Amino acid sequence: MQPGLTYTGRALPEAAGHAPCPPDNAQTSSLDGTAPISQAVSVDTPLLSVEDICLSFGGIHALDGVSYDVSRGEILSIIGPNGAGKTSMANIICGLYKPTSGRIAFEGKSRTNLAPQSVAGLGISRTFQNLALFRGLSVIENILVGRHRHMRAGLFGGGLHWGFSRQEELEHRQFVEEIITFLEIEDIRSVPADTLSYGLQKRVELGRALAAEPKLLMLDEPMAGMNGDEKLEMVRFIADANVDLGTTIILIEHDMSVVMDISDHVVVLDHGCKIADGTAEEVASDDSVIKAYMGATE
Amino acid sequence: MMVEECFPATRLKKDMALLPRRIDKLMMIAVLVVALALPPFLGDYWLKGVMIPMLILSISALGLNIVTGFAGLISLGQGAFMAVGAFTGVIAYGRYGIPIPLTLLIAGAMAAAVGAVVGAPSLRIKGLYLLVATLAAQFIILWVIQRVPWIGAGSMVTINTPPVFIAGLHIDEALEQYYFALCVAALLTVFALNLTRSRVGRAWMAIREQDVAASVMGVSMLRYKLMAFMISAFYGGIAGAMVVFAWVGAASVQEYDLDLSIQLLGMIIIGGLGSVLGSYLGAIFVALFPIAISIAMHNIYAISGGDIVSAATLANAEHLLFGALIVFFLIVEPLGLSHLWHRFSGSVEAKLSRFPTTNQTPTRRRPM
Amino acid sequence: MNELIYAIELTITGLLIGSMYSLVALGFVLIFKASSVFNFAQGAMTLFAALSVVGLFPIVGFWPALALTIVAMCGVAVFAERVIFRPLIGGAPLVIFMATLGLAFMLEGSAQIIWGTQPYGLDLGIPIEPIIIGGVYISRFDLVAAGVAGLLVLLLVLFFQKTKIGLGLRAVADDHVAAQSMGIQLRRVWAVAWALAGLVALAAGMLWGARIGVHFAMSLIALKALPVLIIGGIESVPGAIVGGLIVGVAEALGEGFVGSMIGGGVQDIMAYLVALLFLLFRPYGLFGEKKIERV
Numbered sequence: 038m039q040p041g042l043t044y045t046g047r048a049l050p051e052a053a054g055h056a057p058c059p060p061d062n063a064q065t066s067s068l069d070g071t072a073p074i075s076q077a078v079s080v081d082t083p084l085l086s087v088e089d090i091c092l093s094f095g096g097i098h099a100l101d102g103v104s105y106d107v108s109r110g111e112i113l114s115i116i117g118p119n120g121a122g123k124t125s126m127a128n129i130i131c132g133l134y135k136p137t138s139g140r141i142a143f144e145g146k147s148r149t150n151l152a153p154q155s156v157a158g159l160g161i162s163r164t165f166q167n168l169a170l171f172r173g174l175s176v177i178e179n180i181l182v183g184r185h186r187h188m189r190a191g192l193f194g195g196g197l198h199w200g201f202s203r204q205e206e207l208e209h210r211q212f213v214e215e216i217i218t219f220l221e222i223e224d225i226r227s228v229p230a231d232t233l234s235y236g237l238q239k240r241v242e243l244g245r246a247l248a249a250e251p252k253l254l255m256l257d258e259p260m261a262g263m264n265g266d267e268k269l270e271m272v273r274f275i276a277d278a279n280v281d282l283g284t285t286i287i288l289i290e291h292d293m294s295v296v297m298d299i300s301d302h303v304v305v306l307d308h309g310c311k312i313a314d315g316t317a318e319e320v321a322s323d324d325s326v327i328k329a330y331m332g333a334t335e
Numbered sequence: 336m337m338v339e340e341c342f343p344a345t346r347l348k349k350d351m352a353l354l355p356r357r358i359d360k361l362m363m364i365a366v367l368v369v370a371l372a373l374p375p376f377l378g379d380y381w382l383k384g385v386m387i388p389m390l391i392l393s394i395s396a397l398g399l400n401i402v403t404g405f406a407g408l409i410s411l412g413q414g415a416f417m418a419v420g421a422f423t424g425v426i427a428y429g430r431y432g433i434p435i436p437l438t439l440l441i442a443g444a445m446a447a448a449v450g451a452v453v454g455a456p457s458l459r460i461k462g463l464y465l466l467v468a469t470l471a472a473q474f475i476i477l478w479v480i481q482r483v484p485w486i487g488a489g490s491m492v493t494i495n496t497p498p499v500f501i502a503g504l505h506i507d508e509a510l511e512q513y514y515f516a517l518c519v520a521a522l523l524t525v526f527a528l529n530l531t532r533s534r535v536g537r538a539w540m541a542i543r544e545q546d547v548a549a550s551v552m553g554v555s556m557l558r559y560k561l562m563a564f565m566i567s568a569f570y571g572g573i574a575g576a577m578v579v580f581a582w583v584g585a586a587s588v589q590e591y592d593l594d595l596s597i598q599l600l601g602m603i604i605i606g607g608l609g610s611v612l613g614s615y616l617g618a619i620f621v622a623l624f625p626i627a628i629s630i631a632m633h634n635i636y637a638i639s640g641g642d643i644v645s646a647a648t649l650a651n652a653e654h655l656l657f658g659a660l661i662v663f664f665l666i667v668e669p670l671g672l673s674h675l676w677h678r679f680s681g682s683v684e685a686k687l688s689r690f691p692t693t694n695q696t697p698t699r700r701r702p703m
Numbered sequence: 704m705n706e707l708i709y710a711i712e713l714t715i716t717g718l719l720i721g722s723m724y725s726l727v728a729l730g731f732v733l734i735f736k737a738s739s740v741f742n743f744a745q746g747a748m749t750l751f752a753a754l755s756v757v758g759l760f761p762i763v764g765f766w767p768a769l770a771l772t773i774v775a776m777c778g779v780a781v782f783a784e785r786v787i788f789r790p791l792i793g794g795a796p797l798v799i800f801m802a803t804l805g806l807a808f809m810l811e812g813s814a815q816i817i818w819g820t821q822p823y824g825l826d827l828g829i830p831i832e833p834i835i836i837g838g839v840y841i842s843r844f845d846l847v848a849a850g851v852a853g854l855l856v857l858l859l860v861l862f863f864q865k866t867k868i869g870l871g872l873r874a875v876a877d878d879h880v881a882a883q884s885m886g887i888q889l890r891r892v893w894a895v896a897w898a899l900a901g902l903v904a905l906a907a908g909m910l911w912g913a914r915i916g917v918h919f920a921m922s923l924i925a926l927k928a929l930p931v932l933i934i935g936g937i938e939s940v941p942g943a944i945v946g947g948l949i950v951g952v953a954e955a956l957g958e959g960f961v962g963s964m965i966g967g968g969v970q971d972i973m974a975y976l977v978a979l980l981f982l983l984f985r986p987y988g989l990f991g992e993k994k995i996e997r998v
Contacts, residue, residue, distance in 0.1 A: 163551055463796065653812070
């Protein structure tokens, strides 16, 4: 089920400008970009397939031919030093950036170049590296926006607030209360988001993303800037979301040690290229990872 | 299940209530009583000069607050949308004899259609660029109204409405016009209050606060930005038609110039961006403001022994002070008068209630 | 053939008037580059300056009136920077923009309280009889005014590129934090930018005042600098110049060829129509750069 280690064995060039990544042998079969994904949709189909994604801004390659699969129910961690292209990867998956080339498939269907709100409609949700809460709205309202894609009330339903739309509002508020209980933030439920501490804001953002009942949840550095206790709590919520709610999770982290315990599968990026892909143990013992990644941060 | 015990449906219903706090309910009742009972004792001067324009401007400001205060899209074209509504109304009723209630809806719908065109660029452009687009709309709409012969406005020409009948009732006394405006304003206010607390209103506020996060949560920028512009123009259009049918009795282009658009923007800044209540407070403030200035200026001149103040000086003093107030509120109280009310009523509510308030109205910091 | 001469005539007139739009637009660019403020009050500053000159003229004579107005414009600049914009630093751009709306009302109101609302004429002694070159009529006034406007535009460009303060302005526009760390004092730069914008407003106010008279409609003319900026690209000095010329020509041609068919007044909206076209097809203007938004 899990792709094997596809360590490319590339030596990092010393110079700042980086050479194109060598081809990734494991993925060459579907690289022509036109062939449909051959597998039928089945349990074995990866939830998300990222194929040979390239992204460049004005000549700078942020991502260069990155491919990996995300299996249903797993926690995949994408790690790498600053500037490795991790957040760009997340932005491409959720439709904020258009990849220069390459494809994204979700549940076996090609989903490249969708608008962000359409990606959300597929059941992909995320949090942001730098907080992106709706600052003036209360915690409840923030999480209710997460329910947006499951609700139907429109202009007249909302304006008249009668019958169906009233009932719908009530049901979804009920759901939001469950999320609030799950994340243990009952006492701040009606507080404006921008008055909360950093750690709590991160937790509310997780709540907002979970409220969308995503099939795939992307967390962009959810533990950045937290103290030890807060980190432990966040790890617990992530693990619970994965186990209890059955959510597939992509965890983007700068700090390798944080993700080792909870990840089923780790992808390592460096300078826009994938340099390793495997279980936490495999990746941790990989020479190039130690050299390129650990060496860069310590 | 635990959740059920912690959050019984009654509490959720309370969260959803139109006026969650007791003090808001009391205040609402008081305002309604005054609004219904006081006007018969006011003369035509107060009704025509203050109360009716206040209600009509409130409707328009409410619309502008939806697009600017809630959705965070600045618009300098609300005056032109009112013009669209005014001329659509006067043509629909005067030329084709369509009943007034339907005419109001048509006026609103026409303005909304124009609003959709004006709002269309908002998908690609933001902030200051959008501002120039709405400024362009303000000028172009008025220009077109003056130039299309079918409308019959010509340059500087006004079109009078025939006598206004609603279901056989002749609305021509100031008091009748006032109650008519009150009904329309009340209906539109309840609609706006509901809407801004619904899924749609939350989508607007999400776009205002963090458009990228909003789109990632599935909020369609296209749909909700256009919807905000259309609803805003709809309210403006109805307000414009009400100017014709419940206040002036005629539609004339020069009433709806850029100054009106800026004034409406000033109203919602002073009253409170992103607050339905604030739209009213701003309009009340602006309606009473010239009277206060005029009284103050006359007193100053009387004391200093000067001549009678000229109308032009008064208008310019108003202009100057209105500008100063906009700046003052932006710096000192960016949430406007409505926030002052929330602060005051919050402390009263806390004293009234033996239990701490469970549902405080979310305070918004910088609204944009 | 007559049509062609007419078109040439209109184009030349348009370019001459366009240079006066460029001048007004540069006032906006100055402030925008220094403080990222989209200054709606630039039009009101133009009116304020022009009214002060024509109001003081009969009392103290021309040159003292000019000097006093320059002092007044610097006063406005300091007031705007201290009282209005310093407390709003770091606020949302739209909030700061709305503050400039307030400032515009304050300037218009106070100028007209002091000097009254009646229109003034302003005679700068520029001859009005046209000159004829190869059958093409050119207004001598427009020629001189365009010359003055062009000269001022040139001076401003030189100021941006050669002087220390001008370079400081450009550095601030590129990156506030970096500029500050380089020892450039933001506040002083901002005050200078506002004062310069005030002087530009004065020059524009006098040129426009001499052409159409000094009255309330002047702030509407100055407001046309906003579409000019959209066409050129908000932060761009060459954009403001080219945008102004485009608007001038579009207005002259529109009025000359289309206006006669529909009863005139095309020049009132031409700038906005052209700006809308740009917003639809090239939203960041001729010289503006599309910015990639970081998430």
